[in-house]
Amino acid sequence: MDQRLITDLKAAIRSIPDYPKPGVVFRDITTLLGDARAFRRAVDELVHPFAGGRVDKVAGIEARGFILGGAIAHQLSSGFVPIRKKGKLPHETVRIAYSLEYGVDEMEIHTDAIGQGERVILVDDLIATGGTAVAATQLLRQMGANIVAACFIIDLPDLGGAKKLRDLGVEVRSLVSFEGH
Template sequence: MARDTHPTKTVKDYIRTIVDFPHEGIMFRDVTTLFADPRGFRMAIDQMLHPYAGMRIDKVVGLEARGFILGGAIAHQLTVGFVPIRKKGKLPGAVISEEYTLEYGEAVVEIHDDAIRPGETILLVDDLLATGGTAEAGIKLIERLGGEIVGCSFIIDLPELGGRKRLEKMGMDVRALCDFEGL
């Protein structure tokens, strides 16, 4: 039997870095190369689910926009519903909003006011954890609707930007498949 001479790839191996995007000094971590590879994508979804095996999860909530891709796949695997948290003005119908601070300004995210019932258990997902501002706003929306967050799962953590610590101070279980140094 022939031996496989290719080393085992990790999720991090599928992520490409684009230098100076969207502006000089930024090392953009591009997960679209991970999503495009069937083995890499399945590996990421399986690894994001693994820590929560056997736990009751009623819904998966994804943060705009790459969190929708991950959240849809994870919800499908769990056979549960998916709920998007979107930028202001993108959802039809009645919503609740949460404002948060960005590096250079403010933003608002929204969720339908009937998307989560009190007591439902929620897994929050996104591709990247940087400062944690968007995730914190998402957590606040979920909690305002009575959802109980069982975990926050990301592909990438940028530890230097402090998002993990920010969410852990809120009492969240935070998981990331890999981390990258720098911005």
């Protein structure tokens, strides 16, 4: 990816200092989503390595992963699967618990969402510590998915999440990175 595109995408992302707590800089992609050109370019860049290949499903992590994942699935002519917080899906689900900074949460997926051996791309807006993405990876694998890659607009490499996914054998693609938290 060329440096100008990286610069343009970074410029489309709003940085909010001291949110949700002092010392943290929140990377807000709603400004990128609201910029038609930046949104299109981000989706195109995330799709590009997989165009022409077989991707059966795109799994998006609630909530911004739904927006990106839906657009990516559309471009790849793939199905879309939502990975949601506990209690949000209306049918039978498979669930996994995972650690958060301040406790434990659970995410789930419909039992019939992924077929054995289906090729799946995992999508979210940002990879930080990797807790949510690692749990989603484990959940998808539990269902028999072959995870082709995990894709993010933003990587915060200092927090180590992308490395955790790579250590699980998952290819990680991100468009921009920001140092720090």
